[in-house]
Amino acid sequence: MTLDLRYTEEQEQLRDSVRAMLADHAGWARVLEVAESPEPDDADLWRLLSVETGLAALAVPEHLGGAGATLAETAVVLEELGRAAAPVPYLGTAVAAQLLLHLGESDLLRELAGGGIVALALPFDVGPAGQRLPDVEVSTAADGSPLLNGTISGVADALRATVLIVPAGGALFAVDAEAPGLRRTAVVSLDETRPLCDLAMWNAPARLLAAGDRAASALDSALVAGAVLLASEQLGLAQWCLDTTVEHLRTRYQFGRPVGSFQALKHRLADLWVELVQARAVARYAAAAVAQGDPDARLAASLAQAHNGPLAVRAAEECVQMHGGIGFTWEHPAHLYLKRAKSASVAYGTAPHHRAALAALADLAPA
C-alpha cells in the first residue's frame, strides 16, 4: 500500500486553527505561568481543547460524541501542541483513546469526548516491548471484584485524570481516580509543562476491561500510538526551536553584522533543517501507517521515535546554545522546550529501545 505522506487540506486547516488558538491562549508566558504554578496543567486550555472544540476527542467516533477523525489528524494537533509546549494532558488522553477504541469501550470513550481525562497508568518511559512496566498485583475482594496493589512511578498526564487504566497481571483495569486506596503524588519534574506523578494502589477497587490476548493487543496498539503521536509532537517542538533560532540569528547583531551571517552558525542550522525535513517524513509515515492499519505501523512507530526523539533534543540544545546568554535564562522560553524535549526523549521508549525493536522488525539480529 502506498501511504500518502502529505498533509491533506483539512489537516492544514486544522493546523491553522489550532495554531491560532494556541497563539491566543498558550503564549509562552502563560505556559511558564502554568509550569510554575502548583497546577499540573492548564485547565482553561484543556477545556478549550476538549469541551469547546472537541480536539481532544478527534479520533473518537461521532456516535460517541467525537469527531470521527484518525490518528493522522490527532498527530497534526500534537505538532502544534509541541510547537507551543502546551501544558495539557493531550498526548496521554489520545493514547488512552487509542486503547479504548481498540477495546470498543464506549462509555469511557464517551466520557473522554465529554472533556474527561482518561489516563493510561504507564511509566512515561515504557518501552515499545513493554519495558519498564511495573508489576501490579491483582487480588479479589469479598464480592469477587478485583483489587489492585502496587506502585507505578513516573506517569504523565494523570494528575487530573478522572479514570486511570492500569495494566496488571496481564489484564487491563479501569480505576476511578477517586477510588479509595489510590494515591497520586505529583513529582517535581524536569518538564513542568508535562509533569509526572507516582501512583500507589492499596487494595484499590478496579473494573476489568480486558484480559489475555485482547488486553495485550490493546496495550500494544496504545504503545505504538504513543510512539507515533509523540514523534509528531517532537517534530512540532523541533520546528519551533529552528524557527525561533533563525529569527534570533537574523536580528541579533554582533561584530557589526547579523549573527546569522556567520557560517559556523548557518551550517549548523542548515544541518538541523535537513534533519527536520526527514523528521516530517517519518512522522507522517508513522501517522499514516497507524491511521490506515498498515502492517508496517509498528516499524514506522519505532523508526519515528528512533529518529525524532534525538532530533527534538538536538534542536532544543541548538536553540539554547545559539541564543547565547538569553537562551540560558528563565525569562526566555528556550528552557521550556529543552526540558520538554529531553523528557519526551525517554517517553514511550528511548531511541535505543526503538533501535532494538527495529533490529527485530528489520531482521538485523544482534551480535
Next chain:
Amino acid sequence: MAAPFRAGRPALILHSQCIKFAAKGTEVGASVAEPVTAESLRERVDGFLAGHDPAGDRLEFLRARFDAGLAWVHYPVGLGGLGAPRVLQPVVDQRFAAAGAPDNSPRRIGIGLGMAAPTILRHGTAAQRERFLRPLWTAEEVWCQLFSEPGAGSDLAGVATRAVRDGDGWLVDGQKVWTSMAHQARWGILLARTDPAAPKHAGLTYFLCDMHAPGVEVRPLRQATGEAEFNEVFLSGVRLGDELRLGAVGEGWAVARTTLMNERVAIGGAALPREGGMIGVLARTWRRRPELRSPALHDEVLRLWVRAEALRLTGIRLRQQLAAGEPGPEGSAMKLAFAALTQQISGTEVELLGAEGLRHDHWRADRPEELDLIGRGPTYRWLRAKGNSIEGGTSEVLRSIVAERVLGLPAEPRQDTGVAWKDLPR
C-alpha cells in the same frame, strides 16, 4: 530479489555547483487544444504504437516518438511535447516500457535531458531549439557540461575561460574540469568570460560548444577510485559561430542559473524500495555474516538503517509533493543527507568486514559510462562516496545555500561583488 550488488541506483544525479530546489520544470510554450489527461495520453501512446513497431529500428522509433509529442509531454508542441502537465510523463514512459519500446538511454544523456534541454528551451532561439532538442532527446547527441574549472569550483561565477570576438564568431581559450561524459559528448554547455573588466557575474556569456571543433581536447581525469569517470577539457583557440551563443552577451550567469536550477534530484525515477540503496548492501552483509557482528557495530548498523529509511521516506514524500504540484525545498536536504549517509554506510561496511573489506577488485582506469555508486566492492563504495559531498555542489556550499535561501539567514559578507573580475585576487 535482485543480486545484492546490482540492486540499488544512486538516488541522485548530481553534476553542478547548484543546489536543487525541487524543480518545477519548464512548462512553457504551446499546448494542444484539448486538455491532456492520463487517459488521453494512454490512448495517444497506444495509437502511436499501432503505427510504429517497438521492435523495429530504434532511432527511427525514437525520432517518431519525439515528433508525435510523446518524448517529454511538458515540452511545447513541435519540440517533442504536448504542453501537458509534467506529472503526466510517467504515464507515457510506463506505457512505452510496458510495450517493450526502446528508451533513449536516459542515464547516458542525463546532462542533456536534465540541464542542456531546459536551458535551450528557455533561452534558445527558435533555430537553436529546432536544431538541438530532437537529437538530444533521441540520444543521437550526447551533451556534457563545461562549467567547473580548476580555479572555479564552488565559486562558479569566477570562471576564467575566455571567449573573445573573432569576426562573426568567438574564439575560446581555457580549461574545464570534472566534466562527465565529455569523451562521448557531441556538444557541451559552456560558460565563458567575455568581459573581464565587468564584475564577475556580469562578464559571462553562455555558449553551446561543438566538442568536435578543432582545439577541443578531452583528457581522462582519474579519480581516487582509480577510474576515470570524469575528464579535463582543454579549449585552445576553439572557434564557435555566434549562432552557438545561448542568450545575450553578458547574460551568461542568468542562463547558467536556469541550467543549475534544472539539475534535478532524480525525482523522475521510481522510489527505491526499503533497503534498495547502499544500506541494503550493509544489511545483507550483516545478516549473512553473523561471525562479523559486535554489539557496537550492531548499534551503528541500526543507526544507519534508521537514517537511510528516514531519507528514503523523505524522497517518497518529496515525490508525492511534486506529483501534486506542491514543490518544496526538501530536495536540497536530500542531497546533503545522502552524501553524509553513503559515506558512513560504506565506511561501516569496510569496518565490519575487517581485512576482507580491504580487498579491492582492481585499480584499472576504467571509463564507466554510467554512474553506479554501489556496483563494485566495499572499498570502491567507500571511495566513490567521498565524491558525493563534492560533486554537484560541496556540502559546505549547499549548507550556505540552504541557510540563505531556505531559512532566510543573511548572506556572508563578500568582497567579490562590484569589482572587475580581472582585479579579484586569485
